[in-house]
Amino acid sequence: MARPRELGEALLRFGLSLPGAREDHPWGELVLKAGAKVFVFLGKPADALCFSVKLPRSGERLLDQDWAEPTGYGLGKSGWLTLSIEPNCPLGERELCALLEESYRAVAPKKLVQELDAASATPAKKRHAPRRKA
Numbered sequence: 675m676a677r678p679r680e681l682g683e684a685l686l687r688f689g690l691s692l693p694g695a696r697e698d699h700p701w702g703e704l705v706l707k708a709g710a711k712v713f714v715f716l717g718k719p720a721d722a723l724c725f726s727v728k729l730p731r732s733g734e735r736l737l738d739q740d741w742a743e744p745t746g747y748g749l750g751k752s753g754w755l756t757l758s759i760e761p762n763c764p765l766g767e768r769e770l771c772a773l774l775e776e777s778y779r780a781v782a783p784k785k786l787v788q789e790l791d792a793a794s795a796t797p798a799k800k801r802h803a804p805r806r807k808a
């Protein structure tokens with residue numbers, strides 16, 4: 675398994691490659707937004723990787739894992755989970771990126787999700803290239 679910092683960087687690159695995704699820093703934390711809505715809370719830089727995503731399809735099956743819990747501040751009631759990626763977490767980069775994409779699809783405006791679906795016809799390398807901030 676990759677180190678938490680490397681996984682965090684990979685998740686950030688993947689998240690920013692999604693249509694309309696951008697970084698923001700409310701409350702001194704790193705979040706990724708699609709349009710005006712947050713689709714992943716990446717928190718503050720730390721050695722451990724802990725992030726929150728909205729998982730309407732796969733969230734319930736993850737709740738019995740000791741590295742997943744409902745997100746605080748009432749977000750858990752809306753399908754948000756906080757994942758603490760520790761050595762006992764069996765998920766690798768590919769699975770974590772899939773969860774990030776599920777959250778994006780749950781939160782992003784329909785127009786951006788349609789753009790993502792249209793991009794699936796393009797080679798993965800092009801689609802997942804990071805977007806640079808203007």
